Amino acid sequence: MISQRLAWESNKRNRQLDAANVELSRSLLEQSRLRDANQRIMEFSKDLLCAFDSHGRWLQVNPACRTILGYEPAELIGRPFEEQILASDIGATTAAARDAKRRGGLAVDFRNRFRRTDGTTAHLLWSATWSEDEQALFCVAHDITALVAVESRERDRQRILSMISTDQPLPEILDAVCLLGESRQDNTRCSLRVLDHERKHLLKGAAPNLPRAYTAAMDGLEISKQSSLIQRMTTHQGVLISANIATDPIWCVPVPGRPATTTYAQLADVHGLRACWGVPVISPSGETLGTLVTYRDQIGPPTDAEIDFAWTCSQLAAIALDRHRDRRQLVESEQRYRSLFTYNPDPVYSMDQDGIFKSFNHAAAGLLGYTSADVLGKHFAVALVPEERPKVREHFSAALSGMAQHYQTRCQARDGSAIDLEVTNLPVVVGGEVVGVFGIAKNITDRNRMIQALRERDQFFQLSLDMYFTLDSHGAFLQTNPAFDHTLNVSEGSLVGTPYTDLISGKDKDKVRRAVLRLQAGQQVHDLEIQAVGRDGSPRWIELNATADGGIIFCAARDITDRKATERKLQSTLSELAASNEELEKFAFVASHDLQEPLRKIQAFGERLQSRAMGLDEQGRDYLQRMGSAAHRMQTLIRDLLAYSRVSTRQEPFVQLDMNRIATEVLGDLETALRDGGVEVIRGELPETVGDATQIRQVVQNLLSNAIKFRQMEVPPLIRVYAESLTAEAWTLCVSDNGIGFDEKYLDRIFDPFQRLHSRQAYPGTGIGLAIVAKVLERHDAAISAESTPGLGTTFRVRFTRV
Numbered sequence: 001m002i003s004q005r006l007a008w009e010s011n012k013r014n015r016q017l018d019a020a021n022v023e024l025s026r027s028l029l030e031q032s033r034l035r036d037a038n039q040r041i042m043e044f045s046k047d048l049l050c051a052f053d054s055h056g057r058w059l060q061v062n063p064a065c066r067t068i069l070g071y072e073p074a075e076l077i078g079r080p081f082e083e084q085i086l087a088s089d090i091g092a093t094t095a096a097a098r099d100a101k102r103r104g105g106l107a108v109d110f111r112n113r114f115r116r117t118d119g120t121t122a123h124l125l126w127s128a129t130w131s132e133d134e135q136a137l138f139c140v141a142h143d144i145t146a147l148v149a150v151e152s153r154e155r156d157r158q159r160i161l162s163m164i165s166t167d168q169p170l171p172e173i174l175d176a177v178c179l180l181g182e183s184r185q186d187n188t189r190c191s192l193r194v195l196d197h198e199r200k201h202l203l204k205g206a207a208p209n210l211p212r213a214y215t216a217a218m219d220g221l222e223i224s225k226q227s228s229l230i231q232r233m234t235t236h237q238g239v240l241i242s243a244n245i246a247t248d249p250i251w252c253v254p255v256p257g258r259p260a261t262t263t264y265a266q267l268a269d270v271h272g273l274r275a276c277w278g279v280p281v282i283s284p285s286g287e288t289l290g291t292l293v294t295y296r297d298q299i300g301p302p303t304d305a306e307i308d309f310a311w312t313c314s315q316l317a318a319i320a321l322d323r324h325r326d327r328r329q330l331v332e333s334e335q336r337y338r339s340l341f342t343y344n345p346d347p348v349y350s351m352d353q354d355g356i357f358k359s360f361n362h363a364a365a366g367l368l369g370y371t372s373a374d375v376l377g378k379h380f381a382v383a384l385v386p387e388e389r390p391k392v393r394e395h396f397s398a399a400l401s402g403m404a405q406h407y408q409t410r411c412q413a414r415d416g417s418a419i420d421l422e423v424t425n426l427p428v429v430v431g432g433e434v435v436g437v438f439g440i441a442k443n444i445t446d447r448n449r450m451i452q453a454l455r456e457r458d459q460f461f462q463l464s465l466d467m468y469f470t471l472d473s474h475g476a477f478l479q480t481n482p483a484f485d486h487t488l489n490v491s492e493g494s495l496v497g498t499p500y501t502d503l504i505s506g507k508d509k510d511k512v513r514r515a516v517l518r519l520q521a522g523q524q525v526h527d528l529e530i531q532a533v534g535r536d537g538s539p540r541w542i543e544l545n546a547t548a549d550g551g552i553i554f555c556a557a558r559d560i561t562d563r564k565a566t567e568r569k570l571q572s573t574l575s576e577l578a579a580s581n582e583e584l585e586k587f588a589f590v591a592s593h594d595l596q597e598p599l600r601k602i603q604a605f606g607e608r609l610q611s612r613a614m615g616l617d618e619q620g621r622d623y624l625q626r627m628g629s630a631a632h633r634m635q636t637l638i639r640d641l642l643a644y645s646r647v648s649t650r651q652e653p654f655v656q657l658d659m660n661r662i663a664t665e666v667l668g669d670l671e672t673a674l675r676d677g678g679v680e681v682i683r684g685e686l687p688e689t690v691g692d693a694t695q696i697r698q699v700v701q702n703l704l705s706n707a708i709k710f711r712q713m714e715v716p717p718l719i720r721v722y723a724e725s726l727t728a729e730a731w732t733l734c735v736s737d738n739g740i741g742f743d744e745k746y747l748d749r750i751f752d753p754f755q756r757l758h759s760r761q762a763y764p765g766t767g768i769g770l771a772i773v774a775k776v777l778e779r780h781d782a783a784i785s786a787e788s789t790p791g792l793g794t795t796f797r798v799r800f801t802r803v
Helices: 002-044 087-103 145-165 170-182 212-218 264-270 304-343 362-368 386-400 445-463 482-487 506-520 561-611 618-649 659-669 671-677 693-709 769-779
Strands: 048-053 058-061 106-115 121-131 136-143 188-195 201-206 240-242 275-282 288-296 348-352 357-360 405-412 418-430 433-443 467-471 477-480 525-533 539-549 552-559 655-657 680-683 689-691 718-724 730-737 783-789 793-801
Touching (some): 087 106, 087 121, 087 136, 121 145, 145 304, 170 188, 170 201, 170 288, 170 304, 188 212, 188 304, 201 288, 288 304, 348 362, 386 405, 386 418, 386 433, 418 445, 506 525, 539 561, 655 693, 659 671, 659 680, 671 693, 689 693, 693 718, 693 730, 693 769, 693 793, 769 783
Antiparallel strands (some): 048 058, 048 136, 106 121, 121 136, 188 288, 240 275, 275 288, 348 357, 405 418, 418 433, 467 477, 467 552, 525 539, 539 552, 655 689, 730 793, 783 793
C-alpha cells in the first residue's frame, strides 16, 4: 500500500513537473518574443529610448539617437549625459533624475535641451521610471524641437499682435515681423516694402538684417518699370520664387541710377543673396499694401512650409499696416473734429440722453461767461432763461427721437444778461442707436436788436418820400419802404426775401457787386448811379448811398430818372456847343491867317510913308506913327490868336516827357530875358510825365515868361521851379516868383483869352498866354491853380499824372 501510494505521488509529481516544464518553456518563448519585440521597438522607434545607471551614464540607447541627437549608440554608451545637455539645463535634469530615483516612481513631461553633433539644439520631452532591481533609469524622450520652434514663433506672433494692439511704433513692429520671418532658419534675411500713397513705388518698411547698401538700392522701386520683378509681388497672383537669383531673368535688369551693366542679380550676389521668395502683403479688405521678401544665402527653392510661414508673416505685416493706416485716419478725423469743435467761432456742445453737458467749446464758454467746469456734468437748463426751458426740452426730446431740430431760444449768461441764440440740435447715433444730442448755436442777439431797431424806424420809412431799403449779408431784401415799391411799380413788401440782383439792369450788376464788396469791407458807398428795372419792365435811374453794420446793408436812394433825362439833353447841348466851338476855332485860325496878308501890306506901305514923312507936318507924322503902332498890335493879336487856335488844330501824340530836359531848353531860350532882367532861377528835379512835347514846352515857357515879365523893379527877381506832392500816380509842377502878384479875386479871369490886369504901357502883351496854358492843360487832363499876394509874388501849380 505504501509503495503504491509512493508510486502514485511520484507520478503526480512527475506530471506536475512536466506541466511546469511546459509552462516554463512557454514562458521562455514569450519572453524571447517580447525581447524581440522590444528590440524591434528600440530599433524602429522614432522616439529616443534609453537607460541610465545610477551615476547618469548611458547604459542603453536606441538608433533614434542618430536622427534626434546625431550620435551613434556606441558613441553614447558609458558616457555621462551631462556631456550632451546644455550647461544651463544640467542642474534641473540632475535634480529631476534624483527625484525619480528617490520616489521610485514615474517622471513625465520634463523638458531639457541636448546639443547635437552639428552644433544645433534638440528640445526633448522626457518620461522616466527608476528600476531598483536593475539600478537603472529607463527613459523615453520625444523630439519636440519643431514644436518648440512653433511655440516660439507663436509667442513672437502674439508679441507682435500685442505691439499692434498697443500702437507701438510701426517701424518696430515691421522689424519684429522681419525677425520672425528670419527665425525659421539662420541663413535667411527678410525685407518688408510698402507701397506709397500713389501706389507707384515700393518704399522701405523694414529690413533689419539686410545690408544697407542693398536696401538703399531697392528703395523707391517704380512698379511700372520693374513689372516682372515687383508687379507680381504687389498683386494677388501669388508667390515670386527665385531659386537662383543669378540666373533668374527677372533679376537681370539694370538698377536705376547705376551703370547700365549693373543688374539687380549682381547687386544681390555682392551681398551674398543667392535665392529668394516673396509674397504680397494684402490687407483684410483685399488691398495690396506691399511685399515681404525672404532671402537665403544658398541656392534652392523654398519648401512649402517656408512659403506658408512667409504668408503668416505677411498677414501680420498686413494687420500692422492696415491698423496703422486706420489709426492715422482715425487720429486725423479726430483732430479735424477737435479742431472743428475747439476752434469753431460759434458755440458747439454735446449732451447725453439725460441732457447733461458732455462737452462745451471755448466759444460757448466765452459767450455765456462760464468755464467748462461750471457747465460739464450739469443739465442744459442751467444755461437757459426759465421761460425757455419747456420749449427747449421739447426740441431735445425730438432730437433724441432722431429728428434734427432748428429753433431760436434765449440763454442766460453768468452775469445775468440774456443772449438770443439760433440753435441746431442733431442726434448722435452710435451703432444705430441715439446716444446723445449734438448742438451748434449762433449768437443772434445783435441781429434781433437790429431787427427791432428796423421796426422802430419803420414809421420813418413809411412816411419818407425818398427810397429806403435794407439787405441781408446774402443780398436779399429785408425791408423796403413804400416810396421804393411805388418807384419800381411793385406791390408793397413783395420784394422781401428776393435778391437785389433781380431788379438791377444787366449792365450795372457788376458795378453793384463791387459796391457790395466795398460795403462788406467796411467802406461806404456814395452817389452810386444804377439803372433798375421795375416789375413792369420800365427802367428807372436810381442814385443811392449805402453803409453796412452788423451784417445788414442800409441803403437810401432817390429816383433820378428825370435828372438823367435832363443830363442827356444837356450833354446833347454841350456836344453841339463843342462842335460850335470847334468851328469857331477853325474860323479863328482861318481868319487870323487870312488877316495877316492885308496887315503886312498896311505895315509895308506905312514903312514907305515913314521914309517920306519929312514932307508931313507934325500931326501927319503922329497919325503915321499911330497907324504903325496899331498895325503892330494887330499883328501881335493875330499871332496870339493863331497860337491859341493851334492848341486844338495842331496836336501831337502823347509821349513820355523828360521835364528836366524841357525846363533846361526853355530856360536856354529865355536866357537873354533872364540876363537883362537880372532874374535868378532856382530849379529842382522834376519827374517825368506823359503829353504833347510841343504844348507842354509852351506851358512851361508861358509860365516862366509871365514870372519874368511881372517882376518888381526894386526887388531882385527870383523864380523857383520845383515839384511837390509826389505820388506813384501824380505830381505837381510849381513855378513861383516874388513879382508884383495880383489880387486873387481875379483868379476867374486870368485864364480867359485877352484878359489883362495891367495896362499895355506898364506890361506889354495881349493876355493870351495863360489862356493857352489852360487850354493845353485841359487837353492833358491836368489842373492848374494859382496863389498870389500883391507885392509878394505868385505861385502857379500844375497837377500832372505820371502815365
